[in-house]
Amino acid sequence: MSETTPFRRVLVKLSGEALAAPDGYWLHPPTLAALAEDIAGSVKAGLQIALVVGGGNVIRGARVSAAGWIDRATGDSLGMMATVMNSLALETALNAAGVAARTMSAVSMPTICETYARQPALHHLDKGQVVVLAGGTGNPFFTTDTAAVLRAAELRCDAVLKATQVDGVYSADPKTNPDAVRYDRLTHDEAIARDLKVMDTAAFALARESRLSIVVGSVHAPSSVTAILTGRAPATQVVP
Numbered sequence: 001m002s003e004t005t006p007f008r009r010v011l012v013k014l015s016g017e018a019l020a021a022p023d024g025y026w027l028h029p030p031t032l033a034a035l036a037e038d039i040a041g042s043v044k045a046g047l048q049i050a051l052v053v054g055g056g057n058v059i060r061g062a063r064v065s066a067a068g069w070i071d072r073a074t075g076d077s078l079g080m081m082a083t084v085m086n087s088l089a090l091e092t093a094l095n096a097a098g099v100a101a102r103t104m105s106a107v108s109m110p111t112i113c114e115t116y117a118r119q120p121a122l123h124h125l126d127k128g129q130v131v132v133l134a135g136g137t138g139n140p141f142f143t144t145d146t147a148a149v150l151r152a153a154e155l156r157c158d159a160v161l162k163a164t165q166v167d168g169v170y171s172a173d174p175k176t177n178p179d180a181v182r183y184d185r186l187t188h189d190e191a192i193a194r195d196l197k198v199m200d201t202a203a204f205a206l207a208r209e210s211r212l213s214i215v216v217g218s219v220h221a222p223s224s225v226t227a228i229l230t231g232r233a234p235a236t237q238v239v240p
Contacts, residue, residue, distance in 0.1 A: 005230045009048040011152035012161045016057035018219050026057045036093035041226035050131045052148040055082025076140035087134035101130040106138030145203035153210040163219035168236035186238045211240040
């Protein structure tokens with residue numbers, strides 16, 4: 001390996017908004033290509049990568065249901081389908097970057113992509129393929145944060161990398177509070193005691209129960225995923 005990392009298998013959680021174009025269009029091909037090249041770098045560094053991407057660049061089920069014209073379960077179903085669209089786009093970009101990738105959806109769409117099952121997903125990872133996990137958990141009322149932690153636990157990942165808008169976990173929102181303190185390393189218990197918004201409550205509770213490390217860093221830096229996982233970019237580690 002050309003770079004060192006303490007991890008062997010990592011689940012990378014991306015927001016759907018990370019794929020959006022500056023003008024608001026749901027997909028930005030140059031961003032998608034750069035992200036695929038970044039993940040290809042992680043694979044070349046010896047990492048096995050699974051991906052969960054949100055659907056917020058297309059639709060947010062909770063938001064449309066709150067508007068009152070659609071029920072929450074239906075809204076979340078629309079959001080799960082949006083993650084499939086993003087995942088297929090990401091799979092295509094990864095293949096173009098020279099990385100074998102496979103989309104697996106928790107919502108069965110056999111004419112479009114493979115249906116998620118744990119053992120085949122483990123097999124793909126062991127063969128060095130990037131597994132793009134779509135469809136959330138397959139159930140409404142759960143976020144893609146929860147889906148990411150659930151799949152990471154199922155697939156025996158060493159950590160979840162949550163690629164966000166900031167370079168780690170802060171004591172407050174650094175965009176609005178200049179006195180916010182950035183943490184390099186925290187335990188799960190410390191993050192809970194300080195009420196730090198690492199992930200949503202259900203996702204973080206599952207991570208703590210599974211003793212799964214969470215790495216939080218910025219998706220905006222060049223080669224951000226590879227740089228964070230190899231220790232070349234700032235990030236916060238939340239550990240058991």
